[in-house]
Amino acid sequence: MTGLATFEAGDVTLQSGVVLPDVKLVYRTHGQLNAARDNAILYPTHYMGNHDSNAWAIAPGMALDPQKYFIIIPNMLGNGVSSSPSNTPAPFDGPRFPLVTVRDNVLLQHRLVTEVFGISTLQLVLGHSMGALQTFQWGALFPDMVQRIAPFCGAARVSRHNWLFLEGAKCALMADAAFAGGDYAAPPVAGIRAFARVYAGWAWSQTFFRQQLDRERLGLPSMEDFLQLAWEPFFQTHDANNLLAMLATWQAADISADPRFDGDFARALAAITAKAFVMPCRSDLYFPPEDSEIEVGHMPHAQLRVIPSVWGHMAGGGMNPEDMMFINTALAELLAH
Known part of the structure; x- marks a missing residue:
């Protein structure tokens, strides 16, 4: 490397x-x-x-x-x-x-x-x-x-269905008043958290959760642990405008x-x-x-x-x-x- x-x-x-x-x-x-x-x-x-x-x-x-x-x-x-x-x-x-x-x-x-x-x-x-x-x-x-x-x-x-999912996640982020149309003085934490939670239901399958693989394979005892420990922190490492720019690229693909x-x-x-x-x-x-x-x-x-x-x-x-x-x-x- x-x-x-x-x-x-x-x-x-x-x-x-x-x-x-x-x-x-x-x-x-x-x-x-x-x-x-x-x-x-x-x-x-x-x-x-x-x-x-x-x-x-x-x-x-x-x-x-x-x-x-x-x-x-x-x-x-x-x-x-x-x-x-x-x-x-x-x-x-x-x-x-x-x-x-x-x-x-x-x-x-x-x-x-x-x-x-x-x-x-x-x-x-x-x-x-x-x-x-x-x-x-x-x-x-x-x-x-x-x-x-x-x-x-x-x-x-x-x-069209994938575009719709992305639109929902995008709007969740932008609804945070702290987002300020993208000219935020500090990261819009609540908006990114909402973005992550909308996104979380799509990344794994229904069967993954039915089999409780989030507990058995990821070691997360509850859904709230899954969100707070494994999911939201990753999204919070990203700039909100970057998230939206990449999302726009995806939606236009x-x-x-x-x-x-x-x-x-x-x-x-x-x-x-x-x-x-x-x-x-x-x-x-x-x-x-x-x-x-x-x-x-x-x-x-x-x-x-x-x-x-x-x-x-x-x-x-x-x-x-x-x-x-x-x-x-x-x-x-x-x-x-």
Whole structure:
């Protein structure tokens, strides 16, 4: 594992037409780029994740072996590490930070991969949740560059139901008077707490709680302990405007929102010619397998591999050993072909 590095991208014209000045894309790499520059893997971050959130999948002997591959983890814009509301100066500070789309993130990552490392081929692009959104986008925009994709617990666009869930969480945060339209003098603690509690009911499945795995596997004796000890503190570590900026990226996600596809979702999926293992979790309340099945039906070289887990969306988060093994086994198979 190397230290962090920053790609100074300069002024970037976003999909909206807004020019965001002095954009910084912070990333971490694992392993070494070989002389042929053909052993690279890209692993974008998920919602509220950073460059260390994906480390569970990277180790010698695992599918993502840093002794074999050069693995790049770029931080998504808005996550508080790369350019975000919390670290961007006026006039784009705080609530004035513009909408950044998944497409904007991917185009910036493409610049990183090509301009900094001179890479023309990616062996694999993979990601969990919003990382999966970016993975699909990579496959659609750069089919000649991406050899394989492995999106897990994610989708190629936000569904109407998923958008609705996010809208509820967003409004809970913004209802706190201390939020002050995003120009808060101190963190809107009550709003972030409400945001976390709305969010909590979606991350794991009904079966997870029916089987009381929050007690047996997470060691939390009550639902209130689950919220106060394991859930809310994580959300409180994030800036409120960053949470909302990433959420806006999520709500706008659609790989067909690009001039070459003109909103034709099936055509955008058909453009993904990479070998693909699409891995939804069977109990994911955000991205159900039914949506993935539709997506795979339009992709010429894709297989549906459903994670047989009750851990819901968190099956892709590196928390449950059985889910980690399922994903790692699938990645090893995909990389072998």
